[in-house]
């Protein structure tokens with residue numbers, strides 16, 4: 001991957017709608033970072049153009065937060081190079097910081113202050129005159145549907161309101177590049193959809209977004225391009241459509257009435273799909289297929305053999321299936337989503353260090 005030339009105030013950057021906007025999004029080449037014996041990142045390439053959304057997918061411990069922390073200049077890479085908004089993250093961290101915002105896995109707003117006071121305070125910390133900070137706070141509260149709650153302390157906000165305020169807080173400084181680390185965790189489906197709309201709106205305004213998520217569905221809804229990482233390495237990259245093609249389009253999932261039918265049912269699914277089904281965490285038999293034709297065939301053969309089912313579905317592949325198809329093994333353990341489709345089996349803290357403690361995650365909470 002070629003890294004484009006350094007952006008300077010005189011060269012590639014110009015002002016647009018009150019914000020400094022470069023022609024660049026961000027790009028990383030061969031990034032590596034170890035923590036003791038753990039290779040959190042092991043030679044990762046990423047690139048996205050200005051105003052685009054890149055989805056960085058991976059299970060717990062894959063290296064997503066580490067990538068964001070390096071791009072946000074909170075952590076130095078051991079190897080490789082990265083530029084954000086045209087500036088090298090190691091050599092020009094101050095310039096990078098002026099142009100980015102980070103919204104972490106947990107909200108970072110002050111509980112005791114009102115929503116309005118939080119945003120005004122951040123504006124003032126960013127050296128906006130108070131009058132401008134108040135105006136910017138008002139704009140953002142309106143944009144995120146928080147006007148009615150503006151003068152209430154955040155302690156009384158719902159989870160969804162906090163998330164929205166947190167996102168608003170990250171936008172006070174009009175970032176060119178926005179890092180969102182699992183932004184929809186804890187949101188109900190309706191609120192998630194609203195958040196997605198907001199993120200789409202930001203990208204339409206020219207903001208470049210790096211979004212980490214464990215849900216293919218979320219990346220699918222938002223991302224122009226997706227990079228999937230696992231154990232610090234890229235295991236797939238492309239558009240959402242590319243990834244789905246790689247995993248064979250759809251998945252048939254079957255839950256049997258009687259576990260004694262597992263063998264004949266699996267044999268039928270293997271014969272129809274051309275590969276043996278896997279057993280999911282929900283005790284389903286799951287197999288990737290090209291489309292609905294295979295579902296009808298499986299249903300007919302089950303009927304002929306009098307195999308009863310409690311659930312039978314044809315669905316788009318989940319990240320779990322993506323991992324199976326790409327790596328030939330199931331995704332590593334996960335603490336599982338608070339909402340949204342399940343990625344991976346139930347957590348096993350005895351075997352997965354990432355589910356035990358995760359200092360990177362905790363220390364990436366700060367907004368700017």
Ligand SMILES: Nc1ncnc2c1ncn2[C@@H]1O[C@H](COP(=O)(O)OP(=O)(O)OP(=O)(O)O)[C@@H](O)[C@H]1O
Pocket residue numbers: 035036038039040058059060061062063064065066067353354357358359360361
């Ligand atoms: N400061 C640290 N010290 C030690 N190990 C770390 C540190 N930060 C990250 N790691 C380890 O590096 C690996 C990648 O962690 P990272 O937080 O980047 O994963 P993630 O993809 O963000 O996971 P999650 O989905 O749980 O947020 C994990 O094995 C993690 O335990």
Ligand SMILES: [Mg+2]
Pocket residue numbers: 064065066105181361
């Ligand atoms: Mg993380």
